[in-house]
Amino acid sequence: xxxxxxxxxxxxxxxxxxEKYAQQGKLANAIDEYQKVLEANPHDENVLNTxxxxxxxxxxxxxxxxxxxxxxxxxxSEGAVQRAIAVYKKIVKLEGVAPELTIKLADMLRKVGHIxxxxxxxxxxxxxxxxxxxxxxxxxxxxxxxxxDPENVTLRLELAEAYLASGMQREAYNAFIQAxxxxxxxxxxxxxxxxxxxxxEVRPDSKIAINALAEGYVQQGRLVEALRMIDGLLTKNPExxxxxxxxxxxxLNAGMLDEAEETFGKLLxxxxxxxxxxxxxxxxxxxxxxxxxxxxxxxxxVDSLLATGAKKKLTAVLKEILxxxxxxxxxxxxxxxxxxxxxxxxxxxxxxxxLVEVSNRQGLKDIATEALKRLMEVEPDVVAxxxxxxxxxxxxxxxxxxxxxxGFESGPMLMEWARKTPSVEEPASTSSADRxxxxxxxxxxxxxxxxxxxxxxVAEHPEFRAARIKLLEELVAGQPKYVIGRTKLKKLYAEAxxxxxxxxxxxxxARLHEELGETERAKEFIAExxxxxxxxxxxxxxxxxxxxxxEDRVDLDEMFTLAEFNKYFDREWRRAIRDEKPLALxxxxxxxxxxxxxxxxxxxxDYCLERVAGTLEGDLLRPGDLISSVxxxxxxxxxxxxxxxxxxxVADRLRTRIExxxxxxxxxxxxxxxxVSLGAAAAVPDPKFSSDTLIVAADDALLQAKVDGxxxxxxxxxxxxxxxxxxxxxxxxxxxxxxxxxTEKY
Numbered sequence: 037x038x039x040x041x042x043x044x045x046x047x048x049x050x051x052x053x054x055e056k057y058a059q060q061g062k063l064a065n066a067i068d069e070y071q072k073v074l075e076a077n078p079h080d081e082n083v084l085n086t087x088x089x090x091x092x093x094x095x096x097x098x099x100x101x102x103x104x105x106x107x108x109x110x111x112x113s114e115g116a117v118q119r120a121i122a123v124y125k126k127i128v129k130l131e132g133v134a135p136e137l138t139i140k141l142a143d144m145l146r147k148v149g150h151i152x153x154x155x156x157x158x159x160x161x162x163x164x165x166x167x168x169x170x171x172x173x174x175x176x177x178x179x180x181x182x183x184x185d186p187e188n189v190t191l192r193l194e195l196a197e198a199y200l201a202s203g204m205q206r207e208a209y210n211a212f213i214q215a216x217x218x219x220x221x222x223x224x225x226x227x228x229x230x231x232x233x234x235x236x237e238v239r240p241d242s243k244i245a246i247n248a249l250a251e252g253y254v255q256q257g258r259l260v261e262a263l264r265m266i267d268g269l270l271t272k273n274p275e276x277x278x279x280x281x282x283x284x285x286x287x288l289n290a291g292m293l294d295e296a297e298e299t300f301g302k303l304l305x306x307x308x309x310x311x312x313x314x315x316x317x318x319x320x321x322x323x324x325x326x327x328x329x330x331x332x333x334x335x336x337x338v339d340s341l342l343a344t345g346a347k348k349k350l351t352a353v354l355k356e357i358l359x360x361x362x363x364x365x366x367x368x369x370x371x372x373x374x375x376x377x378x379x380x381x382x383x384x385x386x387x388x389x390x391l392v393e394v395s396n397r398q399g400l401k402d403i404a405t406e407a408l409k410r411l412m413e414v415e416p417d418v419v420a421x422x423x424x425x426x427x428x429x430x431x432x433x434x435x436x437x438x439x440x441x442x443g444f445e446s447g448p449m450l451m452e453w454a455r456k457t458p459s460v461e462e463p464a465s466t467s468s469a470d471r472x473x474x475x476x477x478x479x480x481x482x483x484x485x486x487x488x489x490x491x492x493x494v495a496e497h498p499e500f501r502a503a504r505i506k507l508l509e510e511l512v513a514g515q516p517k518y519v520i521g522r523t524k525l526k527k528l529y530a531e532a533x534x535x536x537x538x539x540x541x542x543x544x545x546a547r548l549h550e551e552l553g554e555t556e557r558a559k560e561f562i563a564e565x566x567x568x569x570x571x572x573x574x575x576x577x578x579x580x581x582x583x584x585x586x587e588d589r590v591d592l593d594e595m596f597t598l599a600e601f602n603k604y605f606d607r608e609w610r611r612a613i614r615d616e617k618p619l620a621l622x623x624x625x626x627x628x629x630x631x632x633x634x635x636x637x638x639x640x641x642d643y644c645l646e647r648v649a650g651t652l653e654g655d656l657l658r659p660g661d662l663i664s665s666v667x668x669x670x671x672x673x674x675x676x677x678x679x680x681x682x683x684x685x686v687a688d689r690l691r692t693r694i695e696x697x698x699x700x701x702x703x704x705x706x707x708x709x710x711x712v713s714l715g716a717a718a719a720v721p722d723p724k725f726s727s728d729t730l731i732v733a734a735d736d737a738l739l740q741a742k743v744d745g746x747x748x749x750x751x752x753x754x755x756x757x758x759x760x761x762x763x764x765x766x767x768x769x770x771x772x773x774x775x776x777x778x779t780e781k782y
Contacts, residue, residue: 047076063094081107085123097130105137117148128157135164139177147740149733149752151184158184171202179207183739189218193231200238209238213630216248225252240269243278244630250282254289262286277307284313288320296320297333304340311340318353327357331366338374347378351553363394365403372407383553384414505532519548530568539569559600566607590649592665601664601672608660608676609727612720620675620683620718623734624652624690627711627746629669631703644699644710645669651693656686680718680751687714687749695747711747713738718751 054069070087074080084107091100104127111120124141127133142157158181165174175198182191196211216231229252236245246269253262266283273279280303287296300313314337321330334353341350351374357367368391375384388411395404505528512521526541542565549558596604605621612619626632626648633641645665652663652671660676673690675683691712699710715738717730733752741750 047073058090063090066090067094079106079110081110084110088126092130097132101127101130101133101137112144117144121145121148128160135161135173138164142180143743146180146184146743147750149736151736155181155184172204175199175202175204175207179211180743182211183743187218189215189222189227192218196231196234205238209235209242210630212238213242213244216245220248220252225256228252239634242634243282244633246279247282247285250286251289254286259286259290275306277303277310280306281310281313285316288316291320291324293317293320293324293326293329308340309344311337311344312346312349315341315349315353319356322353322356322360325360327361327364328366330357331370334370338370342374342377347374350374355553363398365391365395365398365400368394369403369407372410376410380553381414382551385411386552388414505529516544517548519545522548535568539565542568559596563603566604590646590653592645592649595649595653596662596664598664598666598672601662601666601674604662605674606727608674609721609730612676613723616720617677618679618718618720619730620678620680620686620716621730621734622673622675622683622687622690623715623738624671624673624687624712625714625738625742626669627706627713627742628701628704632669632701632710635701635703647697647699648694648710648712651697652690655690655693675718678718680716683716683718684749684751687716687751690714691747691749706746713741713746714749715739715741716749716751 050069050072054066054073057063057066057069067087067090070083070090073083074087077083084103088100088103088107091097091103104123108120108123108127111117111123121141121144124137124144128138128141138157138161142154142161145151145154145157158177162174162177162181165171165177175195178195178198182188182195185191192211192215196208196215199205199208199211212231212235216228216235219225219228219231229249232245232248232252236242236249239245246266250262250266253259253265263283263286266279266286270276270279270283280299284296284299284303287293287299297314297317300310300317303310303313314333318330318333318337321327321333330353334350338350341347351371354367354371354374357364358371361367368387372384372387372391375381375387388407391407392404392411395401395407505525509525512518512525515521522541522545526538526545529535529538529541542561546558546561546565549555549561608619611617626644629641629644632644636644648669648671649663649665652673656663656673656675660674662674664672666672675686678686691714694712695707695709697710700708701710702708704711715734715736717733717737719730719733721727721730737750737752741748744750
């Protein structure tokens with residue numbers, strides 16, 4: 037018969053009676069009275085906890101466990117994680133407790149960063165499952181233990197063998213792959229290859245394992261063994277495009293350019309969309325200083341590459357040739373042809389300018405004249421005289437206004453004069469960005485003679501600097517894309533101690549160079565901006581214009597490298613300490629990316645990574661936000677001046693937008709489309725700790741997001757998730773998430 041209350045008086049009466057029974061040692065009677073109270077107030081945490089304690093004392097542990105669980109779940113729902121953990125610790129001490137409750141405690145300990153305690157509880161759950169003969173569940177928990185210590189290769193290999201013995205093929209394969217990658221990273225090549233061999237035995241079609249083995253064999257001088265393995269697989273499937281790609285790269289790694297080119301030629305006959313594979317041969321030719329052969333490969337590939345939208349990869353090869361040989365006329369001509377075909381006017385003007393200059397200097401009059409004619413057709417005002425035929429001295433400076441010394445003409449007056457005056461040949465050292473703007477629109481036509489005269493006057497009369505700055509400010513305001521003027525203005529600002537304004541000009545110069553495809557030059561200006569003013573992102577409101585719209589796909593080669601990312605990360609950490617401002621880091625990993633590669637192949641892997649990178653760059657527009665791809669489908673995002681409350685919002689927005697791309701991923705256990713897991717951490721840095729503190733927190737948070745099922749964001753709490761890493765203790769290895777032998781590519 038159930039007891040019901042008609043009023044609060046009955047509740048109070050039962051409480052007093054329960055306390056009386058407890059004092060008298062009549063514990064069973066006390067429990068009965070407390071249960072009457074719970075019928076009226078089923079969520080009273082104090083009563084639930086008290087009844088649980090009484091049940092323990094009367095030898096009813098299962099009943100006590102049920103009450104304690106209600107208390108713990110209540111605390112957890114209220115966000116009182118530490119109090120919930122304390123209650124779960126009481127539960128797991130009871131006899132006969134279900135191992136699922138031990139796992140729950142371990143998961144919570146892991147979430148707040150108590151890794152050692154979590155490992156103890158997971159081990160207890162494993163032993164419990166083993167006693168009941170539930171090997172599958174025991175292995176599942178052993179996987180969690182292995183994830184707590186990703187660098188424990190021995191544990192990973194033992195787990196792989198256990199999976200194999202239990203018939204869990206997929207889990208065994210993943211464990212062998214992860215062990216092989218970690219062994220590779222540590223330089224234990226033979227052991228790594230053995231792990232990849234076992235992975236291949238489990239999944240004979242694993243392209244990750246095949247590629248890792250092939251590269252490893254070549255590095256050890258065992259080319260014949262690598263070729264024998266790949267040929268054996270090709271015998272069964274001679275037109276497998278991924279196997280052909282791996283064979284071609286194996287030849288490249290061995291320096292066998294002819295065989296590599298022949299293999300990639302066969303690959304193109306099998307799959308015409310893989311035309312960019314030929315560019316790998318072209319890059320190898322560049323490394324071997326065979327520039328003409330590299331250009332010949334570009335010629336054979338250009339139509340197909342442009343048709344498939346791989347323009348950036350194509351131009352990157354030509355730019356690499358020019359980086360090594362800035363006077364390579366062949367590379368400049370091909371680059372100009374590509375920019376003509378894709379209608380990129382700014383890049384075309386810059387390239388034609390360089391082609392005119394270089395070919396003229398080499399005495400190639402026909403090529404110089406042809407390039408000059410094309411340049412005048414594209415930009416009629418960019419060159420007002422033929423540098424091939426004329427060698428006239430600079431025009432005289434225009435008359436000065438009475439308020440300025442000679443050479444300090446007003447901006448409007450100079451611009452009016454520029455429309456009537458031929459421009460002067462620019463020196464050979466002038467960058468393509470400086471040459472890219474029309475003379476009638478840019479201040480390049482404002483006469484370098486006048487600029488040089490003004491510079492001399494400033495050197496002789498420092499008091500003229502203010503007038504010089506005023507002139508250049510007028511010019512830049514009228515011509516926002518005047519690169520030479522901005523460069524000189526930046527220099528004057530820096531000399532005058534106006535570092536904030538100089539930093540703003542650096543940001544604008546970086547944007548202009550980025551528009552012209554001069555990524556390295558843009559990065560140099562960004563670095564200079566940070567050197568001038570560490571809080572440069574705070575100046576963004578002063579900068580005219582915005583970032584150019586990001587493309588849907590981003591060439592990973594054009595993103596920040598890990599070294600560059602680390603450089604800016606350390607700088608931001610120091611700035612945040614000095615300014616006492618928060619700094620946030622997000623580590624993002626594509627869910628089941630290895631499975632994506634195995635299912636869809638390496639080319640699709642490129643596509644997936646470029647799409648994800650494009651979404652990230654398109655979403656993060658603040659000047660201080662930095663993104664880097666570090667391999668294995670992992671990206672890092674640095675967010676200055678971003679507190680914990682904001683970083684979780686930003687991270688979830690990134691997660692949602694990547695999922696919304698709807699890139700198909702049938703092999704993912706998370707979703708039928710590509711999703712990502714994100715670990716985020718934010719803090720106002722403490723000078724007692726190094727920047728690795730934030731790295732560890734973001735890495736642990738990502739690990740938890742993956743353990744919790746993926747496609748989610750986990751944020752490391754500031755007061756619990758930041759494991760203290762004293763300065764000087766290296767932990768940068770957590771950035772490197774490898775994909776077997778594909779690490780270098782991805």
